[in-house]
Amino acid sequence: DNFTDNTINYSWNVTVNDVDQNIVINEILPSAGGNVTINELESIAFSIDAYDPDGNPLVYNWQLDGASVSTTDSYNFTTNYSSAGSYVVTLNVADNFTDNTINYSWNVTVNDVDQNIVINEILPSAGGNVTINELESIAFSIDAYDPDGNTLVYNWQLDGTSVSTTDSYNFTTDYSSAGSYVVTLNVTDNFSDNTINYTWNVTVNDVDQNIVINEILPSAGGNVTINELESIAFSIDAYDPDGNPLVYNWQLD
Numbered sequence: 001d002n003f004t005d006n007t008i009n010y011s012w013n014v015t016v017n018d019v020d021q022n023i024v025i026n027e028i029l030p031s032a033g034g035n036v037t038i039n040e041l042e043s044i045a046f047s048i049d050a051y052d053p054d055g056n057p058l059v060y061n062w063q064l065d066g067a068s069v070s071t072t073d074s075y076n077f078t079t080n081y082s083s084a085g086s087y088v089v090t091l092n093v094a095d096n097f098t099d100n101t102i103n104y105s106w107n108v109t110v111n112d113v114d115q116n117i118v119i120n121e122i123l124p125s126a127g128g129n130v131t132i133n134e135l136e137s138i139a140f141s142i143d144a145y146d147p148d149g150n151t152l153v154y155n156w157q158l159d160g161t162s163v164s165t166t167d168s169y170n171f172t173t174d175y176s177s178a179g180s181y182v183v184t185l186n187v188t189d190n191f192s193d194n195t196i197n198y199t200w201n202v203t204v205n206d207v208d209q210n211i212v213i214n215e216i217l218p219s220a221g222g223n224v225t226i227n228e229l230e231s232i233a234f235s236i237d238a239y240d241p242d243g244n245p246l247v248y249n250w251q252l253d
Contacts, residue, residue, distance in 0.1 A: 020098040021053040033104045040079050040113035046089060046106070047074040056095040063090045077108065081147065084112035114192040115147040127198045134173050134207035140183060140200070141168040150189040157184045171202065175241060178206035209241040 026049040030036055036044055050073070052058055062070040065088055069075055077089060087108040094101040120143040124130055130138055144167070146152055156164035159182055163169055171183060181202040188195040214237040218224050226232055240246055 018054075020095065020100045023050055023052055023058065023093060023095055023100060023102055025050045025102070028104065030106065033106055035107045035109070037109040037111065038079065039111045040081055040083050042079060044077040044108065045074065046077060046091070048091065048093065049073070050093060050102075052095040052097075052100075054095065054097065056097045059094045059096045061092045063092075064088075079110050081113065081115050083110045085110055112148075114189065114194045117144055117146055117152065117187060117189055117194060117196055119144045119196065122198065124200065127200060129201045129203070131203045131205065132173065133205045134175050134177050136173060138171040138202065139168065140171060140185070142185065142187065143167070144187060144196075146189040146191075146194075148189065148191065150191045153188050153190045155186045157186075158182075173204050175207065175209050177204045179204055206242075211238050211240055211246065213238045 025032075028048045028050075029045065038044060046062065048060070050058060058073075060071055060073055061068060062075040064077070075089070075091075077087075087110070089106045089108055091104040092101060093103075119126075122142045122144075123139065132138060140156065142154070144152060152167075154165055154167055155162060156169040158171070169183070169185075171181075181204070183200040183202055185198045186195060187197075213220075216236045216238075217233060224232060234250065236248070238246060
């Protein structure tokens, strides 16, 4: 009352409750949630750059189809040739102080990638030049498989004409086979453009055939007896299957 020492006083105890601040996200890769598609053998780098303004340490939990796969700020999703399919990757981030959390989810599709055909053995050695003689043969064969389990399709060709659709081909010759040939092999897994090709240049050398005797008189060799004043007609009916002219030489004593 500004006249005497008559005063009154009040006092308040003020408590300010802490309010948990939202987690701050600087960056998240791939873009926050959604659909992601890759091929087998590829990978996806999942990561998050975040912090809690209150200074609390963040707790991370990455899950792949419900199973925990990482508790850091990143997770690398890797694939192999058996990974084709659909997956769900989730991320939960908490400040380990209140119920302040953030959650993300990605639907990941992994496309099937056709594996290369595996060759265990090929005979003769893969491609090149092969030389044989008439009456000889060459056994062509391949031992191969498709790691994806697809059935292999074979196509052997001789000078452009299909001669076998199995895993082997037997090249045979006769006395009229002398010359040059090209043997090719195409193998596919009947699924994609995954194919292998081989080429062999085959040379068949001419082999001289035996002279063919139709008739010889008197009978071939032996002893012949005649009387004086008689005669013997020696003759031969023969030819060369190769078409070469025959040269004859009769000798007496």
